[in-house]
Amino acid sequence: MESTTLAHHLLLAALVFCAGLTGVLVRRNLLVTYMCLELMLAATMLALVAFSRFNGTMDGAVLVFFVITVAAAEVAVGLALIVALFRRTGAVGSDRLDSLADR
Amino acid sequence: MPDPLFVFIAALTLGACCLLVASRNPVTSAMGMILALVGIAAEFFLLDAYFLGVLQVLVYAGAVMVLFLFIIMLLDVQPPGGAYPWKRALAGGAAFLLLSAAAFALLAPEGSLAKAAGPTPPELAANPESYATAAKAFGRSLYTKYMLPLQMAGLLLLLALVGVVTLAKAPKSAD
Numbered sequence: 001m002e003s004t005t006l007a008h009h010l011l012l013a014a015l016v017f018c019a020g021l022t023g024v025l026v027r028r029n030l031l032v033t034y035m036c037l038e039l040m041l042a043a044t045m046l047a048l049v050a051f052s053r054f055n056g057t058m059d060g061a062v063l064v065f066f067v068i069t070v071a072a073a074e075v076a077v078g079l080a081l082i083v084a085l086f087r088r089t090g091a092v093g094s095d096r097l098d099s100l101a102d103r
Numbered sequence: 104m105p106d107p108l109f110v111f112i113a114a115l116t117l118g119a120c121c122l123l124v125a126s127r128n129p130v131t132s133a134m135g136m137i138l139a140l141v142g143i144a145a146e147f148f149l150l151d152a153y154f155l156g157v158l159q160v161l162v163y164a165g166a167v168m169v170l171f172l173f174i175i176m177l178l179d180v181q182p183p184g185g186a187y188p189w190k191r192a193l194a195g196g197a198a199f200l201l202l203s204a205a206a207f208a209l210l211a212p213e214g215s216l217a218k219a220a221g222p223t224p225p226e227l228a229a230n231p232e233s234y235a236t237a238a239k240a241f242g243r244s245l246y247t248k249y250m251l252p253l254q255m256a257g258l259l260l261l262l263a264l265v266g267v268v269t270l271a272k273a274p275k276s277a278d
Contacts, residue, residue: 004105009150011210012113015203016139019120022199031129031175035136039120042143042163045155053150056234062244064155068162069256073263075167079174080270086178 009050017043030082030092034075041071105207109149116142117203121196127182129175133168140164154238 020043023036045064052060086092119142122135140163147156245253 004109004149007210008105008109008113008207009146011206012116012146015117015199015206016120016143019117019124019199023124026124029129029180031171031178031180032123032132035123035132035171038163038167039123039136039139042140042159045159046143046146049147049150049152049155053152053234058234058240058244059248061152061155061234062241062249064152065158065241065245066249066252066256068158070259072162072167073259075170076267077263077270079170080267083174083178084270092178092180 006050006054010047013043013047013050016046028093028095030085030094033094034078034082038071038075041067106149112142112145112149113207116146117200121199125192125196127187129180129182130172133172133175136171137164137168140168151234151236153236154241
């Protein structure tokens with residue numbers, strides 16, 4: 001803890017966020033895309049806790065509590081949507097969802 | 104030079120992120136995700152946020168990822184055929200990890216990010232909720248300053264529950 005600065009933690013958060021963003025952009029399996037989205041949320045939580053710790057306030061940590069709550073609700077609804085989509089189209093690939101495409 | 108424990112945890116987390124993004128099998132991706140979330144929880148422990156670290160492991164790595172694995176196995180999606188692009192994946196992963204190491208080496212010690220942490224601003228110094236590790240501090244914050252958001256979070260969970268039940272109904276009743 002002595003020589004690990006705020007910058008280290010923020011950089012790690014930024015890199016994890018970038019990895020999640022890459023996954024969202026690159027992957028076609030909706031479930032994996034969704035996991036990468038969750039990874040981006042987790043990265044922002046890390047940044048919040050780091051700021052909270054280094055500023056000596058409780059607010060960022062409490063905000064993380066709410067982020068976890070919202071993320072849990074979001075996962076439940078999102079996975080239900082993916083299952084409903086699978087029932088309708090029989091696939092979870094985002095490249096298969098082209099019924100609105102002009103062909 | 105940062106704490107060796109930090110270096111280990113950061114490497115573990117970033118490697119797990121690469122596994123999540125690069126693996127073609129969704130179950131392997133989920134395992135990478137669990138590893139990354141546990142790494143971030145370990146980061147929380149390094150930042151003295153013990154309660155949040157435990158919460159992260161319980162809620163995220165526990166409940167949420169089990170839900171993900173259930174859905175992955177329920178849908179039983181076959182990975183796409185064809186040869187796995189090893190070269191591209193390895194090059195991407197190596198580039199990402201090298202760039203990460205370079206970013207830590209160049210930016211962290213004397214970069215602009217490090218200078219940003221100056222003296223505590225007066226509005227923060229006047230904050231009654233100073234940083235604490237005990238779960239009690241969360242309770243105090245949640246039931247005083249963040250009372251309304253807490254109620255809203257409860258409402259949100261209820262709405263999500265109702266929404267999931269509606270979505271999960273058989274589609275025949277809808278048409």
